[in-house]
Amino acid sequence: MRSLTWKLGGALLLIVVVSVGLMAYLTNLSTAREFQQYVSRGNMMYTQSLADNLGDLYAERNNWNNLQERLESLPLSTSQRVIVTDSSGVVIGDTAGEWLGRESGDIGLSNGTPITASGYEIGDLYLLTSSDTGMGRGHMGGRTSQPMPVTVASEGDFLDRVNTSLWQVGLIAAAVALVIGLVLTRQITRPVRALISGARHLTRGELSYRVKVKTHDEIGELADSFNAMASSLERGEQSRRQLTADIAHELRTPLTVIEGTVDGIIDGVFKPDKEHLFSIKEQATLLTHLIGDLRDISLAESGQLKLNLTSTDMVELVRRMVSNYEVTASEKYVRLKLQEVTQVPNIRIDPVRIEQVISNLLTNSIRYTPSGGNITVSVKIEEASLVISVADTGEGIAPEDLPHVFERFYRSGSSRARKEGGTGLGLAVVKQMVEAHGGKVWVESKMGTGSVFSIFLPLSTY
Ligand code: ADP
Numbered sequence: 375m376r377s378l379t380w381k382l383g384g385a386l387l388l389i390v391v392v393s394v395g396l397m398a399y400l401t402n403l404s405t406a407r408e409f410q411q412y413v414s415r416g417n418m419m420y421t422q423s424l425a426d427n428l429g430d431l432y433a434e435r436n437n438w439n440n441l442q443e444r445l446e447s448l449p450l451s452t453s454q455r456v457i458v459t460d461s462s463g464v465v466i467g468d469t470a471g472e473w474l475g476r477e478s479g480d481i482g483l484s485n486g487t488p489i490t491a492s493g494y495e496i497g498d499l500y501l502l503t504s505s506d507t508g509m510g511r512g513h514m515g516g517r518t519s520q521p522m523p524v525t526v527a528s529e530g531d532f533l534d535r536v537n538t539s540l541w542q543v544g545l546i547a548a549a550v551a552l553v554i555g556l557v558l559t560r561q562i563t564r565p566v567r568a569l570i571s572g573a574r575h576l577t578r579g580e581l582s583y584r585v586k587v588k589t590h591d592e593i594g595e596l597a598d599s600f601n602a603m604a605s606s607l608e609r610g611e612q613s614r615r616q617l618t619a620d621i622a623h624e625l626r627t628p629l630t631v632i633e634g635t636v637d638g639i640i641d642g643v644f645k646p647d648k649e650h651l652f653s654i655k656e657q658a659t660l661l662t663h664l665i666g667d668l669r670d671i672s673l674a675e676s677g678q679l680k681l682n683l684t685s686t687d688m689v690e691l692v693r694r695m696v697s698n699y700e701v702t703a704s705e706k707y708v709r710l711k712l713q714e715v716t717q718v719p720n721i722r723i724d725p726v727r728i729e730q731v732i733s734n735l736l737t738n739s740i741r742y743t744p745s746g747g748n749i750t751v752s753v754k755i756e757e758a759s760l761v762i763s764v765a766d767t768g769e770g771i772a773p774e775d776l777p778h779v780f781e782r783f784y785r786s787g788s789s790r791a792r793k794e795g796g797t798g799l800g801l802a803v804v805k806q807m808v809e810a811h812g813g814k815v816w817v818e819s820k821m822g823t824g825s826v827f828s829i830f831l832p833l834s835t836y
Contacts, residue, residue, distance in 0.1 A: 378563050379556075386555040394544040398537075405536050417501060424448070425487045425499045428458065433491040441467040442474075457483065457500040466497070565593045569600060581608040620783040624664055624797065628657035660797065667799035670730075671782065674806035681724040681810060688760055688831075689715050691725060692732060692753050699736045707745035710736070713752040721760055721831055727807045728831075734800040735764040735827050741796065742825070743768035759813070759830040766826075771819040780805040780815060804829070 431444060438460065445456050445467045458467035463478040473481050478498070486498030565587040575583035584604060587597035632654050638644035673679040696712045703710035732751075739749045747767040754761050771779060775786035783798040805815050808829045819825035 378566060379559050382559040382562065383552075383556055386559065387552060390548045390551045390555070394548045398540045398544045401540055402537055405540075406533055409533060409536075417503075421487045421499060421501045424456070424501070425489045428499060429489045429491045429496070432489070432496050438466050438497075442471070445469050453503055455502040457502065458489070458497055459483065459486065459500075460497045461495060463498075562593075565589055565597060569593075569597060572597075572600060572604070576604055576607065581611055617782065621668065624783060625661065628660045628664075631657045664797045664799065667797060667803050670803055671799065671806050674810045679727075679806075679810050681727060683722045683724055685720045686723050686725050686728070687720050688723075688728075688762065689718055689753050691728065692751060692762060695729060695732045695736065696751055699733075699740065703740050703749065706740060706743075708740055708743050708747050708749060710740070710749045711751070713750055715753045718753060718755055718760055719833065721833060723811055723831060727810070731804045731807045731829060732762065732764075734804050735829075738796075738800055739764050739766040739768060739825070739827070742766065747824075755833065756830070758833050760833055761828055761830050763826055763828040765824065767824040770821040770823055770825055771817070772821055776817060776819060779817060801827075 428441070428444070431441070432438060438458075441458060445458065446469060448456060448469065450456065450469060454469075456467070456469045457465055457473065459478045460466045465473045465476050465478065465481070465483075468474050478484070478486070483498075483500050486500045488495050489497045489499055565585075568585045568587055572583060572585035581604060584601045585597050587594055589597075635644060635650050635654050639646045639650060644650045670679070693712055696710060700710055736749070736751075743749060743766045749764065749766045752761075752763045752765070754763075771786055775784075778784045779786065780801045782802040784802075785796065785798045801815075804827075808815050808831070811831055813829060813831040816828040816830065817825060818828075
């Protein structure tokens with residue numbers, strides 16, 4: 375595996391090498407060009423001022439006497455050579471002394487700088503440099519000797535030196551950039567390594583492990599998401615353990631009753647009469663309910679609950695449910711009534727599941743409302759929802775219990791609720807079923823006054 379450090383480092387090295395190389399190459403090109411122009415201009419000015427000077431020399435005496443001595447006294451570099459021809463093109467002065475008396479055309483001299491005296495052209499001046507002086511050669515062959523541009527050896531040296539220092543600076547810059555880059559790369563990859571190590575801890579089942587990344591960039595965000603994921607996994611694991619313990623506990627109670635009753639009958643302590651058989655049957659029914667509710671909750675929680683959605687008249691459904699429970703309520707001397715409702719539109723729901731929800735709410739309200747109490751069911755429209763409420767004048771729910779009543783196996787005043795025959799799953803089923811329909815549940819309650827349980831089903835589903 376090629377590590378991220380090396381990938382980033384390699385990319386950085388490439389960028390540094392390419393940009394420093396390009397910079398050195400382009401600087402070199404422009405330096406050479408600028409320098410050539412600078413030298414050319416210098417030579418041109420020097421040639422012109424020398425031509426003026428020689429013109430003055432001629433004008434002083436009206437002849438070319440002492441020209442050669444004058445030329446030899448010029449402060450020229452070893453690579454430079456000055457040649458003067460008279461107006462007929464014959465060489466009359468040569469700092470190298472080589473071509474004196476020769477025709478300029480024969481030795482390939484052309485385009486000289488004119489020397490003038492009193493307005494007359496009295497000759498030409500040629501400034502040759504090492505590249506075109508033809509030092510040591512008899513003549514210039516057919517080559518046209520251009521006095522300019524020139525490249526003098528020392529000037530070439532200068533360009534070489536510029537080049538060398540350019541490369542040196544470039545290399546130092548590259549090395550510095552690389553060191554800084556590697557340090558930065560390590561800093562960037564450190565949180566990534568922390569994340570990798572965090573993932574390994576989670577894989578080993580250490581769900582309480584959290585990565586410590588404090589950066590405020592995308593990797594910091596990734597670390598936050600990672601920690602949130604770990605927390606959620608941990609919570610999930612905790613609730614799974616809790617659920618397993620709760621299920622074991624809930625199953626044990628009815629099984630103990632069944633076992634105890636059957637043992638009593640076997641030992642002859644109880645008669646196998648209707649009363650004892652009924653008790654066994656009651657506990658078996660409770661177990662069946664418990665298992666059915668658990669299955670529904672787990673299906674709904676994992677999103678696998680299949681809903682048979684059909685367009686349903688909710689008023690009709692609620693009215694039917696209320697009449698189903700009228701007998702049970704009246705047996706307890708509790709008044710159960712459906713509030714007058716206005717017409718509401720049909721909505722698409724799974725009637726079996728929603729009947730289960732309303733049934734659980736009605737069972738609870740009858741169970742927790744003492745004799746002489748009232749239960750009022752209503753169906754209405756609120757904003758974009760169809761709201762079904764079951765309000766009772768029962769014992770109410772303590773404020774500390776209220777946020778938990780929709781949790782699995784939560785029972786407020788547990789001994790009482792258990793005695794009443796509840797599984798502790800009724801409201802958890804209500805919540806899961808309503809949420810599977812895209813709705814929500816709501817409860818308001820006051821101790822001693824009563825409770826109102828409401829379910830909100832989205833109207834958009836009709
Ligand atoms: P259970 O099977 O015990 O009724 P639920 O999930 O249906 O379980 O209800 C959870 C708890 O909420 C109950 O134990 C009870 O304490 C409380 N509760 C539910 N409905 C009512 C109500 N209408 N009035 C008072 N308390 C209620």
